[in-house]
Amino acid sequence: MVTRMSRLFLRTLREDPADAEVPSHRLLVRAGYVRRAAPGIYSWLPLGLRVLRKIETIVREEMDRMGAQEVSFPALLPKEPYEATGRWVEYGDNLFRLQDRRGTDMLLGPTHEEMFTLLVKDLYSSYKDLPLSIYQIQTKYRDEARPRAGLLRGREFVMKDSYSFDVTDDGLRRSYADHREAYIRIFDRLGLDYVIVQAVSGAMGGSASEEFLATATNGEDTYVRSPGGYAANVEAVTTVAPAPLDDAAIAALPAAHVEDTPDTPTIESLVALANERFPRADRPWTAADTLKNVVVWVRQPDGSREVLVVGIPGDRELDLKRLEAQLAPGEIDAFEDADFAKHPALVRGYIGPEALGEESESGIRFLTDPRVVAGTAWLTGANQPGKHVFDLVCGRDFTADGTVEAAEVRPGDPAPDGSGPLELARGIEMGHIFQLGRKYAEALGLQVLDENGKLVTVTMGSYGVGVSRAVAAIVENSHDEAGIVWPAEVAPYDVHLVATGKDAEIFDAAASLAEELEAAGVEVLYDDRPKVSPGVKFKDAELIGVPTIVVVGRGLAEGVVEVKDRLTGVRENVPLDDVVAQLAAR
Amino acid sequence: MVTRMSRLFLRTLREDPADAEVPSHRLLVRAGYVRRAAPGIYSWLPLGLRVLRKIETIVREEMDRMGAQEVSFPALLPKEPYEATGRWVEYGDNLFRLQDRRGTDMLLGPTHEEMFTLLVKDLYSSYKDLPLSIYQIQTKYRDEARPRAGLLRGREFVMKDSYSFDVTDDGLRRSYADHREAYIRIFDRLGLDYVIVQAVSGAMGGSASEEFLATATNGEDTYVRSPGGYAANVEAVTTVAPAPLDDAAIAALPAAHVEDTPDTPTIESLVALANERFPRADRPWTAADTLKNVVVWVRQPDGSREVLVVGIPGDRELDLKRLEAQLAPGEIDAFEDADFAKHPALVRGYIGPEALGEESESGIRFLTDPRVVAGTAWLTGANQPGKHVFDLVCGRDFTADGTVEAAEVRPGDPAPDGSGPLELARGIEMGHIFQLGRKYAEALGLQVLDENGKLVTVTMGSYGVGVSRAVAAIVENSHDEAGIVWPAEVAPYDVHLVATGKDAEIFDAAASLAEELEAAGVEVLYDDRPKVSPGVKFKDAELIGVPTIVVVGRGLAEGVVEVKDRLTGVRENVPLDDVVAQLAAR
Structure with missing residues (x-):
């Protein structure tokens, strides 16, 4: 059925x-694809819904092709x-909770691991039923x-979420690999420019995990890549640490000594003072020689809080997203002036390792950057106002409670797999594949009988695609000043047909052409508005972004119409008699 | 793609x-179409989702065909x-309400009049943009x-809801008629046995309104029909009242007289006593001569309550659903013993019209059945314990505050349009079409410029189809002892192919046949389970209810397969070489 712009x-x-x-928000609203209904909540207009459905269809076809079943x-x-899995609490404020008329607690599903696990438990009981992959495309x-x-x-928002169920770890790896291949086909078909990066599993639990990121300069996610092909979400990057020294080597290091370091509120001022008053013979002090001890609160979903000090080299900032990814489901709150007053062990500006650690008098948890290995010597706080300690050696003078990936990742840092220096880029998370393992099956009692008649706990994978988000990500990937430029497979129509001028003949010819194109399987948006100027029509066509724009106008007298490629801007005159065959072949 | 039962x-x-x-609940769960997730909340398994999608497709096609646009x-x-339309309160406990993390009140949409009205207001401003019909298929x-x-x-649940927008009342009538036709096509295609009945518009406001009911002996809705073609939801039936008498005729009636009527707690005992102690010459007293005054509370959505007395002929029960439909959004609560104690004007068992009415001393609202017209004489309560009044004449001795359709409708009652006696039947509400009028447009300020450049308020229609409910209603309509019998257009598959026995040859032939059928456009569910007995396979096939069951078994040696019609049970042997052509032609 031809869609007429007039209606x-x-x-x-x-x-x-x-x-x-x-840009995607701007253009999708301007071009009439979506409208905001409430903060973060959108209504889909006819054009937007067509794109959403085409994306759903691609996702569905590829999930079906890999043998997943839709529910x-x-x-x-x-x-x-x-509650059984702990997520009722873990999700914190991110969960929409409500009560029904009887006061029963309910929630709006953010993801469905629990429900899928219980359904499989309800239906299946034998290893013969597995492997199983089931999915839904759902709000x-x-x-x-x-x-x-x-x-x-x-x-x-609309997501495709799927879940795999296997008896063995090998089975899970195969299900994961199948999903990974299906995702590659999906994102290829969506026309997205994307990368696959290693990810941390975060609140979901589990082990292996990768993300599919659409590249986008204004994406929310930062990822790294190396010339040798390493790619990871920045939260998942592991630091390349130096080799620790053995005890003998450590014993040979100079002893630690506390010095007056007045007026050194910043790393920069501390380094300047150290170079002026305590210069080293072989090389100057740099920020990388200092150990910066940052205090934060770690708040658990149940509201409980713990003080944490993170020690990182002074030349790097603390990356809160990396830190939170390590401490999930805990979240970080700032440590305020009033908090310092209540913790006299923490001498603001001069916090040092010797006052820290669960074994210390303060009992304050202390985690350090992985670069802080045995035998590294640091210039750091001496836990007295105006004093720092020099040559404080890890493994001799202090021991932390563990390490944490919390320092910023910088361009040029080495890839953990030795594949070269990292570069940083930004992207939009479009897909995420996880090896969940047995966490959910254990919490909810999903077991099946194995070949020997023994009950075994099932191992699961969890896999998501942001379907409504893909609409926006594609626009981020593919637009110009004038508007959206849809990739062919997700465009709301194949052809945007514009009739210009006032001649009834032109409109008649355009209407016939529209019908012929539809009959040939080409989806047509026909701009038949009688009193709208060609300029406005062309602007709308560019804004809406259908891949091919066909103009029926003055050329009709010579039997030609203009065919314009929205992406390249290339126009050509095509004989009216050839245009259907030519466009149907695209 | 062939679906294999083994997977x-x-x-x-x-x-x-x-x-x-x-039956629908029983069979849909047993046959593996749906599973309960919480009270009134279901998960769709692969078979169920296929049926749901087919129904959605039919609805979508017919809405598109009538020119409605999907959003x-x-x-x-x-x-x-x-809040602007009052429904935040009116919906009462039926609305799921929640607050987001900022404490902002939100709701889960029960129907979307408000949102559609606001979207049209956002996009449109001229009569030239109308008429418009937009719809969604949504949870x-x-x-x-x-x-x-x-x-x-x-x-x-899943509904299709659509809304029409017109400038004129005539336009609304056309949009309504278009929807009515589309609904007829939809329910025809769904294979439902249904009736179209007049309805009251209820909480939605507005005027003309019809329901599409699937006939079902255990349906929740009761409707009436007459030999002459009248059909109405029982809530919408209007009573045929006798002609009122004029003042002269009323004056000629016998005067009212109060009599002792001890021990007459029921209408039956009152009538018996009247016939024994106060016999009439011309005819005996019957329950239809008595006026029964029933007290109820009317509770408004804001929680406020008012006492209401409803006077109906004593031979009929009060129909609470009919009464509530008249008083919507008010709901009825029972009037309890303690309430009588607080209202001394209401003498329990002897309540009479003379103590009632907003103009009376009690101020209690009093509505009567439409049969209580001027000049009708009643045997009713005298507002004193143990006393009734005889010959109390409406329009002379008492006047009510109005009439109300609250008495039960009975088989044999006359149709309001004179088309004969009514019979009662039950059904399931599958669709509802309303002429809403300007209520929502006024509340939300939806106006457009008319041909004269004057702002006019838009008039709307609202139209719903129960999509997930249709899955169950079709099963109610179409099942037998053995299971579901799907109509062809909504069946999850066209053919249920069963391979029996243990011969690899049979399974190979069945697998090939399944592929050939799919290639010919026939959707196949192939029962390839190797170790399941033929009996179990046949039982499952009957239960699942695919229209055609094909058995590949012993007949294969003679080159035939068995083709069985699920509805009629008729079986025939068909040569293997012909079966694809024969089934593709169905």
């Missing part, structure tokens, strides 16, 4: 919406399964602290 | 689920629009007091 429920806007921060779960869910809810960037981070 | 995520049950009250709104909605939420009957009355 299409659409209004394009010349101005950017006031709240739009990113559909409710969004409104009972609390109990999420999900997350009460984001800062819903933003339009569809990129919403509170109600 | 299908399915488990059929031999036993009925304990909580299943109706999609969120389920999680802001409170403000629903809706209603916190039912008693979720029951499986998918028939759930708390999370």
